[in-house]
Amino acid sequence: MIRFIDATKIYPNGAVGLKNVTVNIEKGEFVFIIGASGSGKSTFLKLIMHEETPDEGEVYVNGYSVHNMPKSEIPYLRRSLGIVFQDFRLLPNKTAYENVAFAMQIVEAQPREIRRQVPLALGLVGLGKKAKAYPNQLSGGEQQRVALARALVNNPAVLIADEPTGNLDPKTSLEIMELLDEINQRGTTVIVATHEKSIVDAMKKRVITLDRGELVSDVKKGLYTNEN
Amino acid sequence: MKIRTLRLLAREGAANVYKNKLMSFASLVTITTTLFVLGLVLMFIVNVITNLEARKQDLQVKFYLKVDASALEQEEVAMFIEKSKENGVVAEYEYESREQAYENAKKDLQDESLMEGLTAENFAEGYFVTLADQNDSDEFIAKLKQFSGVDPDWITYPKQELEKITGIVRVFNYVAVFVLAVLMMISVLLISNTIRLTVFARRKEIEIMKYVGASDWFIRFPFIIEGMIIGFLGALLSYFLTYEAYDWIKNGLTSLFSSLMMSDLQLMEFGRFSVRILLVNVLFGMSIGVLGSFMSVRKHLNV
Numbered sequence: 001m002i003r004f005i006d007a008t009k010i011y012p013n014g015a016v017g018l019k020n021v022t023v024n025i026e027k028g029e030f031v032f033i034i035g036a037s038g039s040g041k042s043t044f045l046k047l048i049m050h051e052e053t054p055d056e057g058e059v060y061v062n063g064y065s066v067h068n069m070p071k072s073e074i075p076y077l078r079r080s081l082g083i084v085f086q087d088f089r090l091l092p093n094k095t096a097y098e099n100v101a102f103a104m105q106i107v108e109a110q111p112r113e114i115r116r117q118v119p120l121a122l123g124l125v126g127l128g129k130k131a132k133a134y135p136n137q138l139s140g141g142e143q144q145r146v147a148l149a150r151a152l153v154n155n156p157a158v159l160i161a162d163e164p165t166g167n168l169d170p171k172t173s174l175e176i177m178e179l180l181d182e183i184n185q186r187g188t189t190v191i192v193a194t195h196e197k198s199i200v201d202a203m204k205k206r207v208i209t210l211d212r213g214e215l216v217s218d219v220k221k222g223l224y225t226n227e228n
Numbered sequence: 229m230k231i232r233t234l235r236l237l238a239r240e241g242a243a244n245v246y247k248n249k250l251m252s253f254a255s256l257v258t259i260t261t262t263l264f265v266l267g268l269v270l271m272f273i274v275n276v277i278t279n280l281e282a283r284k285q286d287l288q289v290k291f292y293l294k295v296d297a298s299a300l301e302q303e304e305v306a307m308f309i310e311k312s313k314e315n316g317v318v319a320e321y322e323y324e325s326r327e328q329a330y331e332n333a334k335k336d337l338q339d340e341s342l343m344e345g346l347t348a349e350n351f352a353e354g355y356f357v358t359l360a361d362q363n364d365s366d367e368f369i370a371k372l373k374q375f376s377g378v379d380p381d382w383i384t385y386p387k388q389e390l391e392k393i394t395g396i397v398r399v400f401n402y403v404a405v406f407v408l409a410v411l412m413m414i415s416v417l418l419i420s421n422t423i424r425l426t427v428f429a430r431r432k433e434i435e436i437m438k439y440v441g442a443s444d445w446f447i448r449f450p451f452i453i454e455g456m457i458i459g460f461l462g463a464l465l466s467y468f469l470t471y472e473a474y475d476w477i478k479n480g481l482t483s484l485f486s487s488l489m490m491s492d493l494q495l496m497e498f499g500r501f502s503v504r505i506l507l508v509n510v511l512f513g514m515s516i517g518v519l520g521s522f523m524s525v526r527k528h529l530n531v
Contacts, residue, residue: 049439078441089436093247106442108233150440 082151241453301377459517
């Protein structure tokens with residue numbers, strides 16, 4: 001599903017993003033990418049969503065080869081992923097419903113299909129009643145739920161979340177993680193970059209630890225601190 | 229892209245004009261103002277050129293027959309002039325008989341004693357001819373000279389004045405093209421800068437769309453529609469502004485000209501140019517809107 005083969009990314013200012021990382025993530029897995037700030041978590045995700053390309057090595061995502069992908073194919077790669085960010089990244093002048101519908105409109109889904117799927121996705125994240133609210137009328141947790149619904153609505157094979165709970169209180173964070181787990185149970189591969197110990201420890205999922213761009217451990221059912 | 233999607237994106241673009249009121253307003257004001265200035269300058273240029281051309285049109289070929297021209301010779305010339313009018317070389321002409329020439333001379337001199345001993349028979353018949361195209365003057369005069377009844381020393385044509393006016397018109401045309409080009413460039417810069425600002429304010433939005441997997445055209449199209457609508461509205465607004473301002477200026481100048489005894493200076497009616505000005509405005513406004521959006525969005529699409 002996702003394969004990093006000796007992938008290295010050095011930024012123009014010399015900062016090491018990733019260094020010789022080789023990782024294989026299979027379909028249906030739930031993986032935490034952990035590490036301190038600057039450890040390479042974000043670079044790892046950016047390579048998956050083609051925000052960056054590797055300087056050396058190869059990255060394969062859902063059958064797409066990221067390192068020599070034509071520009072016109074990037075949208076298709078991204079449509080096969082559901083992406084959730086720490087800062088939610090909702091379109092400010094669209095309602096919750098419209099934000100989720102937008103993801104379906106770009107894949108030119110039938111209007112009938114959109115009318116059916118969007119309420120389902122919003123229902124799944126528990127926001128069925130706030131469909132008409134604009135992002136600024138929603139709490140942080142609610143906005144992240146909308147972002148989740150948007151990421152899910154096209155049934156992506158992989159869901160990527162970059163610090164999805166970074167802006168949320170512990171209780172809401174846990175709710176969001178439970179949602180991600182539920183989504184994973186339905187067969188979607190979930191990759192979460194985080195540095196929140198409590199969450200990682202509570203979930204007991206595969207944990208990939210990065211440090212200064214290098215992969216230092218990769219443990220099934222790991223903990224944040226178990227010096228794998 | 230499916231027609232359904234295009235319709236959706238067009239609606240989106242139209243809705244965005246309203247949703248981003250402040251930025252739309254800023255773009256609208258810029259487009260309206262620049263098109264308004266452009267329209268007024270255009271009208272000024274048209275008026276100057278038309279007045280100069282009218283001057284040119286007033287130039288006449290004046291010629292007299294020999295005093296002793298025979299009836300046949302007189303007839304020949306009269307027929308030639310009439311025929312020239314029929315085939316469009318001559319726009320109009322005035323004929324002055326011997327008697328009229330005598331009377332006019334009397335009136336001009338205002339002194340009976342100077343006219344003593346002179347009768348109408350001492351005066352020659354004259355023609356004052358306005359040509360349809362002043363460029364035909366040389367050929368026309370050459371033909372006149374072939375008539376034995378025409379006095380070759382009494383053919384006058386203010387050629388120098390024609391050349392002067394033609395020269396001025398030519399220079400003015402160059403200046404007009406230059407001024408218009410500069411003004412258009414300034415307009416393009418001003419308008420595309422405003423659009424760039426509005427797009428910059430929404431760069432996050434574009435970025436989000438890219439992350440969700442929208443293609444470049446999917447993102448670009450609503451912006452283009454938005455630019456088109458604002459350009460169109462700006463064109464209409466500036467058209468009405470130009471119309472009102474021109475009317476006001478025209479009325480003011482017309483009364484000024486008549487009080488300065490310069491009533492031969494004519495200002496064109498706006499109606500004669502209204503369709504052209506409207507077309508120029510709409511075409512220019514809309515293409516600037518579209519181009520500005522297209523170029524400004526492009527910068528933010530590389531995510």
